[in-house]
Amino acid sequence: xxxxxxxxxxxxxxxxxALAVTGSAVAPALAADPGVTDTEIVLGGTHPYSGPxxxxxxxxxxxxxxxSYVNDRGGxxxxxxxxxxxxxxxxxxxxxxxxxxxxxxxxxxxxxDTLGTAVNTAIRPYLNQNGVPHMFxxxxxxxxxxxxxxxxxxxxxxxxxxxxxxLYAQDILQNHPKAKIGVLYQNDDYGEDYNAGLKRGLGxxxxxxxxxxxxxxxxxxxxxxxxxxKAAGCDTFMIFATxxxxxxxxxxxxxxxxxxxxxLNNVSAAVPFMNAASKAGGPAAVxxxxxxxxxxxxxxxxxxxxxxxxxxxxxxxxxxxxxADKDDGNYLYGVSIGYTMVDVLKRAGKDLTRKxxxxxxxxxxEKDNPLAYPGVVIRTSPTFRYPxxxxxxxxxxxxxxxxxxxLVDTRSMTMAENK
Numbered sequence: 001x002x003x004x005x006x007x008x009x010x011x012x013x014x015x016x017x018a019l020a021v022t023g024s025a026v027a028p029a030l031a032a033d034p035g036v037t038d039t040e041i042v043l044g045g046t047h048p049y050s051g052p053x054x055x056x057x058x059x060x061x062x063x064x065x066x067x068s069y070v071n072d073r074g075g076x077x078x079x080x081x082x083x084x085x086x087x088x089x090x091x092x093x094x095x096x097x098x099x100x101x102x103x104x105x106x107x108x109x110x111x112x113d114t115l116g117t118a119v120n121t122a123i124r125p126y127l128n129q130n131g132v133p134h135m136f137x138x139x140x141x142x143x144x145x146x147x148x149x150x151x152x153x154x155x156x157x158x159x160x161x162x163x164x165x166x167l168y169a170q171d172i173l174q175n176h177p178k179a180k181i182g183v184l185y186q187n188d189d190y191g192e193d194y195n196a197g198l199k200r201g202l203g204x205x206x207x208x209x210x211x212x213x214x215x216x217x218x219x220x221x222x223x224x225x226x227x228x229x230k231a232a233g234c235d236t237f238m239i240f241a242t243x244x245x246x247x248x249x250x251x252x253x254x255x256x257x258x259x260x261x262x263x264l265n266n267v268s269a270a271v272p273f274m275n276a277a278s279k280a281g282g283p284a285a286v287x288x289x290x291x292x293x294x295x296x297x298x299x300x301x302x303x304x305x306x307x308x309x310x311x312x313x314x315x316x317x318x319x320x321x322x323x324a325d326k327d328d329g330n331y332l333y334g335v336s337i338g339y340t341m342v343d344v345l346k347r348a349g350k351d352l353t354r355k356x357x358x359x360x361x362x363x364x365x366e367k368d369n370p371l372a373y374p375g376v377v378i379r380t381s382p383t384f385r386y387p388x389x390x391x392x393x394x395x396x397x398x399x400x401x402x403x404x405x406x407l408v409d410t411r412s413m414t415m416a417e418n419k
Contacts, residue, residue, distance in 0.1 A: 038079075044106060109352075134155070158388055164266060332371055
């Protein structure tokens, strides 16, 4: 989720990257699609560089760093990537306005990695009506795959939220069969997707859910919701929240001397978030928390010592984001998803069109993403628009995530939710 500097890699990785990003003279684009010239591909995106989900802004920075790396090595089939990434504040109306501008004024070829379920739900109709590729959105909502016939120009990338929650349910049934579950969730489609997956995973054991408490993104904190779950006698805590509220919930539980078995959704499990919760609530706030992994963990220095993909990532960070915290998995996510986008553009060849890019994105088998967790394959088909379906559960051990068990392919869970 391998390209590296020529003297630092094995031959096979260097060859793979060379195919992805090098090229000499480029023939003029045959189609009239906007955003493509003989020398340039213009991509647009939005990320929350401000607002309640601003921690995710580092994803956009990671993407920008990777595109700079690619451009410094000749671009994609001879074309440089121009990436116009703007702050939407995690606000759907603001994102809609920005995307209209990107398409109509900046003439982008595609919209790439816009972040957030509500944001992408808001911009999806416009992009599909205008035939603009809505590429690899940064959200695991089930709708990106399930509703592909209605919105054929949209595709996700990361694991599906419902499948992730179903995986947590399986872990509970296997290891905590008498659990009394309390759920904290964001009161929108993002949170409801996780709730649906949890219930589906529990099946006939849904009575294990004792209490559910929601929050709004405008709430100052979630301490009262945590108190409600504790008072209900819950001994298992499901956190389906964005980073700000996930950190608050773990800290609040510790401050209230409530120490349940805690499951934390992947999108809020980056190491800086865990460190922030530990600093504010003490080590007990995060001890033993369970989440999932599908990418390599840049903070797990021991596990990935000598790993070529991690070396590649660290070299990019050192050159293009030298003052950033490279242990932040959001940067790594950005580099990894940027790799997939470049892979698709490379496979589309020199005669680049929007239709061709979507055809390739929906017939993808990417086995060599350098930052994917070992064994994870990024795979799609025209009727299966869930690129990543493999995950492994992991437990927080003081400084990083330690994988537990085996890599699980949730494809069957994802297919079940589509029925």
